[in-house]
Amino acid sequence: MSTTVRAAAKINLHLGVGAPREDGFHPLDTVYQAISLYDDVTVSTASSTPSSTASSTPNSTVSSTVAEDSLSVSGSSYVDVAGVPTDATNIALRALDEARCGGAHLVEIAKQIPVAGGMAGGSADAAAALLAHDRLHDLRQPDDVLLAQAARLGSDVPFSLVGGTARGRGRGEVVEPIVDHGTWWWVVVPAAVGLSTPEVYRHFDRLHPDAPAQPAEPTELLAALARGEPVRLARALHNDLQEAAVDLRPELGDLIDRGEAGGALRGMVSGSGPTCVFLCDSQEGSAEVLAALSASYDVVLSAVGPVAGAHVVDMHQVGTGLR
Template sequence: MSERTVRAPAKINLHLGVGAPREDGYHPLLTVYQAVGLHDDLTVREAETWSVEVEVPDWMGGIALPTVEDNIVTRAARLLARHHGIEPTGSVHVAKSIPVAGGMAGGSADAAAALVALDRLWGVDTSDEDLLRIAADLGSDVPFALVGGSALGTGRGELVEALTDTGTWWWVAVPSRDGLSTPAVYRHFDELHPDAPCDPPPADDLVAALAAGDPHALAAALHNDLQAPAIDLRPELGDLLDRGEAEGALRGLISGSGPTCVFLCESAEAARAVAGALSDDESHPVVLVANGAVAGAHLVTYG
């Protein structure tokens, strides 16, 4: 039986600049993405019908998963099939390792993995341009999940341009047991910044730090306009950021709209030390270490 497995990475927003909402309700963004070594694996097999099964590790607890009809993997399959004038078929299994609803784009990674896997399974040879267009229709972070590495995102984040990145970066990620609504964080941003400029702030210093491969310069340049509203809604996130920096992280940052907190560390050894210190707190039962930048959605071969 023919099958394909595709691995897709989590993302961190190293810079997330947010402008005032446009007439269509979307906020213009200028963001710098980095793909990091936390992955979801999606395996698809030939089948006469369509099905999706999601496997989550014990540490994610009793999360509420979307139905097959509402799953972003199903949406990806339908859009790709419609593009080629065929019916979506296949048996999909998603093995999750990216925190769910944590600001690390796990759903977007699954959508990107589905596009790559189904394109190969169905033998439809979709062009890169069309894959990126379909990805943008699925969500702002999906095109980056295809591209990976480090990249500049504009528009709603869906217009992606690869950046020069000479560093090897080490991160500690601390997921939260409780989710944080992305729309609620954006609404609170609007409340805190009623006079926000139309154009989001630039990321020139951060882009230069990536090109130089300097972790201290990168730490100084990390920026997230959604961090203050997220902490205002969940003050314990600010306490966690302070704790990670006190334990030796170069800088703590809320990932996207949260609630996952990430910490840039000087080396792999430093990341393991920070992770060990944060793991001692029972309020943070899961602490993950990841490197970046890594590849976007790609086929996995065994043997």
């Protein structure tokens, strides 16, 4: 038996970062949005053979056996999976340990979400693995149980379960859906080389030794989402980590300037980077920005948001996503 769950990339429309707490984590006030770049995660019992439903063409696959579990990873042509761990450190395997229901499993990940790009691809894989394991074994755990398991795995994992547009507080793991009356068109430009999230946070601390204990609230951005106004949303987009990311990788600033010159309403670094995303005024506008950036960058993608959180796309038992 096997179950395949699809989970979306996330971007941060607002990422407010406070001074580090005593436990070392930074308090966040963030607005997440799930967009239409997906990873598919297939979880199978070890006696069956997994079969990925991803529509992309894999460029490579790596696999490893960890205890009784095994994991393989493949990716679209623009996704370099060489750096994705296939041992017990992979967050998808940690998700199985979080909600173990006996026996060995095979896990197959087919990636469209850029690796180490600030779009929570690993968190999406963990959320998908949690839900796939639950449905594979017909556990039917309540949503709050799955969300608690997700929060123990990482700050972005609960949102990857919920999807849509949501506000995250605490470390980002306390997730609350918010009103979003828009359909938002994005152009996404991944970087060939990743950027370390811990290093970006450390550089933020160096640049902002006097950061407030609690970040500012995204009041104007929430109003723009509720009204579905692209220009208003563009003006309200905010990322406290962008300065640190651009300071570490100045070419990201050049990319943002090129995208805005090519017609984007606004460009910004996604999360801790290095992927950059561009808000456009329409589907036609996103096609124009995509064409403009494709003249200078090898990989330029289009996406729309918000989209659903982790949800079943193929299984031998009845079930879908969170209830």
